[in-house]
Amino acid sequence: MKQMDADIIVVAAGLSGLSAAVAAGEKGAKVAVFEKANTTGGAANMGMGPLGIGSRIQKEQMVTITPGEALRKHMYFTHCRVDLRIVREYYFKSGETIDWLQDMGVRFAGAQRAFSAPEATKAYSDGEFTWHVVIADDGTVGPRSATSMTSALTRRAKELCVEFYLETPVKEIITENGEAVGVRAVNRDGEEIECTGGAVILATGGFGANPQMIKEQTGFEFGKTIFNFAIPGMVGDGIKMAWAAGAGHTDCTMELMYQLPDNMNHFILDGAFRQPCLWINRLGERFIPEDQIANTTFTGNAIATQPGKICFSVFDDALLAHYRKDGGDIPSHVHPHDLYEHFNEEWERDLAAGYEPICEAASLEELAEKSGINKAGLLNTVKQYNEDCERGYDSIFEKDRRYMQKIGNGKLYCCRQNVGAYGSLGGILINYRMEALTPGYEPIPGLYAVGTDSCNIFGDSYPFIFPGNTMGWCVNSGRIAGENAVNFAFVED
Ligand SMILES: Cc1cc2nc3c(=O)[nH]c(=O)nc-3n(C[C@H](O)[C@H](O)[C@H](O)COP(=O)(O)OP(=O)(O)OC[C@H]3O[C@@H](n4cnc5c(N)ncnc54)[C@H](O)[C@@H]3O)c2cc1C
Structure with missing residues (x-):
């Protein structure tokens, strides 16, 4: 067995681990x-x-939200069912953290919001401009552009002489008299490594790729009732190691949204149906004011309450022509802007390939048969909905009248929507110093937990009103832990 030592041992080099490593390295560890x-x-x-509140970028953009205001809003959003001191430390650091990243060379395409709420609900549910969207190294902005941020953090860590051991998973935390004093890992050649140090920071990214843990901790069934991103390797290692070392458990959730199965390979369709057209459940009944579907957390939650945890979005030739001419009623930052120009191409390709969530039909009866939606329910709903459209008033949900357009003009396009998630949230009990706590809320000396492994600050739902919140949490919890771990390790010495 190979023996090593370090002042600070960071378990994993994802966003939170990198942030912790840089923060500790900057303090000379x-x-x-x-x-x-x-x-x-x-x-x-x-x-x-990531999220930031009070960054230089926001000040330049005249975004006025303050960390204190965000904290109050967060409090109402979560009904105080989270540790607000933790949220306080995070939000009050988050603006300066964006400046810190910028000073490291990360470029941002401004502070953006993820969605704009319909007029009637703006006062309490509008998206805030907290999402500092990263510009990729090639100058583009979109999915995966944050890679340039993790590259910048890696470069910075190397400048600070942080040592990286890749393909070397940690298997166990070494404890002595209840204190974390090191880790055991195995390198790519199968050699065991024992590394001792002043403090251990866990940052292993949750359990999004562990179906059994998803079922046990959240009740969802991977590939049946939830189609989340399952990044290989995120199987709950850090959480299980912390629990084995005596850390307390917290409730876990999935960071819900909605998406098509294997959505990255059907990305045009994934984006094209995210419109306030007609959304119905398996019974053929409407279940959400469709003007709200841009809040993907709310929509994911709403779908999860429906029979079979599925729903369907439906539009017709007339709506498609409108989207093609005017663009979608709800714009997306994530999907390509020219979605509808490529819609037919991907639609025909996927229909021919038998992509199961989609179907088209010449009549409502045919649609019911092909999709599995209850026929009587569908016919009733469309009749009532079309009458409401004619009157210009949604008698069920008071949906924004701009989006009230009758269904049934030409061919019908239908897409089954599933609950999705970016990954898991929570598991390890911590305090605002990011120290792992025992079930009795006593810190386990030398043990810290950051990133999604310890993200217990959202309550039951991701606050999409403050976008960038998981990455924001990861960078800031990482920084806070890195700084506190160094203080702990050096004082102990
Ligand atoms: C498609 C997609 C888009 C997203 N977009 C955004 C966005 O725009 N804004 C936002 O805020 N959030 C976004 N998220 C969420 C965000 O990316 C994650 O919440 C965040 O990256 C989690 O960071 P982390 O440090 O907790 O874990 P990760 O960054 O996932 O890193 C975990 C690391 O742990 C390693 N690991 C696991 N087990 C071990 C072990 N035993 N030993 C050593 N290493 C181990 C893994 O290999 C991995 O490198 C998105 C997620 C996805 C999937």
Whole structure:
């Protein structure tokens, strides 16, 4: 067995681990990072950018929301069912963290919001301009552009002499008298490594790729009732190691949204049906004011309450012509802007390939038969909906009248929507210093938990009103833990 030591040991080099490593390195610590994959960045390499509140960029853009205001809003959003001191430390640091990233060379395409709420609900549910969307190294902005941020953090860590051990998963935390004093890992040659140090920071990205843990912790069934991103390697290692070392459990959730199965290979369709057209459940009944579907968390939650945890979005030739001419009623930052120009191409390709969630029909009866939607329910709903459209008033949900357009003009296009998720949230009980706690809320000396492994601050739902919130949490919890771990390790010495 190979023996090593470091001041600070970081378990994983995803977004939160990298942030912790850089923060500890900046305070002069000798840092060792053990990473399971053959590269750094983790799930963050898939995304677009972190939350910040009070950044230089926001001030330049005249975005006025303050960390204190965000904290109050967060409090109402979660009904105070989370530790607000943790949220406070995070939000009040988050603006300066964006500046810190910028100073490291990360470029941002401004502070953006993820959606704009319909007029009637703006006062309490509008999206805030907190999402600092990263510009990719090639100058583009979109899915995966945050890779340039994880690259910048990796470069910065290397400048600070942080040592990376890739393809070297950590298997166990070494404890002595209830204190975390090191880790055991196995490198790519199968050699065991024991690394001892002043503090251990866990940052392994949750359990989005572990169907059994998803079922046990959240009740969802992977591939049946939830189609989440399952990034290889995110199987709950850090959470299980922390629990084995005596850390307390927290409720876990999935970071819900909605998406098509294998959506990245059907991305045009995934985007094209995200419109306030007609949304119905398996019974043929409407279940949400469709003007709300841009809040993907709410929509994911709403779908999860429906029979079979599925729903269907439906539009027709007339609506498609409108989207093609005017663009979608709800714009998306994530999907291509010229979605509808390529719609027919992908639609025909996927229909021919038998892509199961979609179907088209010449009549409502045919649609019911092909999709499995209850025929009587569908016919009743469309009759009432079309009458409401004629009157210009949605008698069920008071949907924004701009989107009230009759269904049934030409061919019908239908897409089954599933509950999706970016990954898991929560697992390890922590305090605002990011120290892992026992079930009795006593800190486990030397043990810290950051990123999605310890993201217990959203309550039951991701607050999409403050977009960039998981990455924001990851960078800031990582920084806070890195700084506190160094203080702990050096004081202890
Ligand atoms: C498609 C997609 C888009 C997203 N877009 C955004 C966005 O725009 N904004 C936003 O805020 N959030 C976004 N997210 C969520 C965000 O990316 C994640 O919440 C965040 O990256 C999680 O960071 P983390 O540090 O907790 O874990 P990760 O960044 O996922 O890193 C975890 C790391 O742990 C490693 N690991 C696992 N087990 C071990 C072990 N035993 N030993 C060593 N290493 C181990 C893994 O290999 C991985 O590198 C998105 C997610 C996805 C999937």
